[in-house]
Structures are given as structure tokens and as C-alpha cells.
Amino acid sequence: MGDRRPIGLFDSGIGGITVFEQVRRILPDESVIYFGDSANVPYGGRPVSELVALGDRIIRFLLSKKVKIVLFACNTSSSVSIGVLRERYPVPMIGLVEPGAQMAVRATRNGKVGLIATEATVKSESYPKAVAAIAPEVRVFSSAAPALVPLVEAGKVDTPEAEEALNVYLAPLKEAGVDTLILGCTHYPFFNPLISRILGPEVVLVDPAEATTIEARKELVRRGILTSKGKVKHEFYVSGDPEEFDRLAERFSSWRLPAAKKVGESDAISLSLASMGDLC
Numbered sequence: 250m251g252d253r254r255p256i257g258l259f260d261s262g263i264g265g266i267t268v269f270e271q272v273r274r275i276l277p278d279e280s281v282i283y284f285g286d287s288a289n290v291p292y293g294g295r296p297v298s299e300l301v302a303l304g305d306r307i308i309r310f311l312l313s314k315k316v317k318i319v320l321f322a323c324n325t326s327s328s329v330s331i332g333v334l335r336e337r338y339p340v341p342m343i344g345l346v347e348p349g350a351q352m353a354v355r356a357t358r359n360g361k362v363g364l365i366a367t368e369a370t371v372k373s374e375s376y377p378k379a380v381a382a383i384a385p386e387v388r389v390f391s392s393a394a395p396a397l398v399p400l401v402e403a404g405k406v407d408t409p410e411a412e413e414a415l416n417v418y419l420a421p422l423k424e425a426g427v428d429t430l431i432l433g434c435t436h437y438p439f440f441n442p443l444i445s446r447i448l449g450p451e452v453v454l455v456d457p458a459e460a461t462t463i464e465a466r467k468e469l470v471r472r473g474i475l476t477s478k479g480k481v482k483h484e485f486y487v488s489g490d491p492e493e494f495d496r497l498a499e500r501f502s503s504w505r506l507p508a509a510k511k512v513g514e515s516d517a518i519s520l521s522l523a524s525m526g527d528l529c
């Protein structure tokens with residue numbers, strides 16, 4: 250019969266759409282509750298305590314929607330807060346880092362892997378640690394790219410500004426001779442054409458979203474909670490401006506998505522950092 254409860258998926262904003270696309274492809278019968286924390290984007294420069302508090306509220310919101318599993322469609326949260334949140338809540342949680350690291354190890358031919366990610370993800374060293382656990386001989390060269398998420402959220406993907414920023418962030422990785430690049434933030438696959446232009450077609454771009462969704466599928470099967478065929482219903486929630494999110498979704502998603510709804514004060518998540526004293 251299967252379990253018709255939805256999958257919860259969250260990101261700081263529109264980046265999670267790159268994971269949602271994989272869920273549509275790999276888990277087409279599953280319904281999704283998407284949460285974009287657009288009032289608090291970008292996550293990348295925030296301290297661990299804030300990221301944990303924001304993640305906590307999102308998990309509680311998703312649990313109020315009766316999700317059966319949570320997909321962290323955010324590398325920053327997958328790197329920084331997933332461990333703490335797994336201990337707090339019994340719902341299964343799947344992050345991007347281990348599946349992404351596995352893909353990169355499989356892809357590299359010269360043992361030099363590049364990583365672009367947010368400052369918080371780079372600082373956490375989640376990817377170098379995950380790669381070392383699988384293949385200690387593979388070296389990871391990291392570059393924090395703080396300007397990229399705001400560019401995506403402003404819809405400025407294929408622009409001279411984006412090219413200039415990427416040239417700066419990718420220069421040290423090019424210099425190091427990486428043959429594989431982990432896109433360590435779910436907002437970054439929107440820059441793929443530009444990145445390939447800068448690094449050259451021989452550098453393999455690794456987007457952890459696909460492997461992570463395959464991992465989520467395995468977990469659903471293992472727990473016996475994969476759904477059977479039926480009508481799917483996706484819902485989109487944001488903490489910021491829903492119309493702004495809809496405009497970006499229309500541009501970046503290959504699907505026609507339902508209009509996003511703003512999460513209100515009455516839901517199990519508050520909209521601002523100012524009122525989260527009890528959780529910090």
C-alpha cells in the first residue's frame with residue numbers, strides 16, 4: 250500500500266529546487282512539502298548556533314505537516330546542523346555531504362577534487378572529512394563563494410557580475426589542477442554553463458542532489474515507507490515574500506509549481522531571528 254505521507258525538503262531559499270527536480274525524477278510518486286527560508290537567506294555567513302536554531306524551527310514546521318523523512322536540500326545545514334537535529338527529532342534526515350563526497354571520489358581521475366560552497370560549509374570541513382573517510386588519498390581544495398547565493402536569489406545567474414565572482418572563486422582550484430568540482434551549495438548548479446566555461450569541459454561537475462535523492466529512496470525502501478502510486482500533491486512554503494519565490498521558481502524550475510504560501514506566526518516556525526532566544 251505504501252506510505253502516502255509527504256517528504257519534507259528545505260533550503261534557505263530557491264536552491265532546494267535543484268534537489269526537488271531530482272525528487273520529481275527519482276521519486277515521482279512522492280508528495281513534497283518544500284520550505285524555503287527566504288526571510289533568512291543567505292545561510293552561508295551565519296554562525297553554527299543560528300543555523301541550528303533555524304533548522305530546528307524548520308524541522309518542527311515540517312513535522313507539523315506530517316512528513317515521513319526530511320531531505321536537507323541545503324549543504325550548509327547538511328554540514329552544520331544535521332547532527333544536532335538528528336539527535337533532537339526521531340524523523341529520518343538525509344543530507345547532501347556524504348552522497349556528494351562519494352560521487353566526487355568516483356569521478357576524480359587525478360585525486361584532486363575542488364569544492365565551492367558557502368563560508369559555513371567550507372569552515373565546517375564537512376566535505377574534506379567525508380572524502381577522507383572514503384578515500385584518504387584524495388585531496389580536497391576548498392573555495393568559499395559568499396557572493397553566489399545572493400546573485401541566484403536576485404535572479405542574476407548568467408551575468409558579467411556572476412562571471413567575475415566565479416573567476417575569482419575558481420582561480421585557486423584551477424591553479425591546483427582539480428579534475429572534479431563539487432557544487433557544494435544547492436544554489437550553484439544554476440551557474441553550470443558559466444563554471445564549465447571557466448574550468449573547461451574536462452572538469453567534472455558533481456551535483457550531490459542526485460546521489461542524495463537516491464540515498465533518500467533507499468532509506469524509504471529500508472523503512473518500508475516508500476509510497477505506492479497515487480495522486481501527488483506538492484506544497485511550497487516560504488518565510489519571506491512568496492511572490493518573489495514564485496518568480497524565481499518559474500525561472501529556475503522545469504516544472505510548473507504551485508504558488509508558494511507564506512508561513513505565518515501561528516505555524517511552528519517564527520519568521521525572524523529576533524524571537525528565537527529560547528532555542529539558541
Ligand code: DGL
Nearest residue numbers: 264292293324325434435
Ligand atoms: N543552498 C544552501 C546550501 O546548499 C544555502 C546557501 C545559503 O543560503 O547561503 O548551502
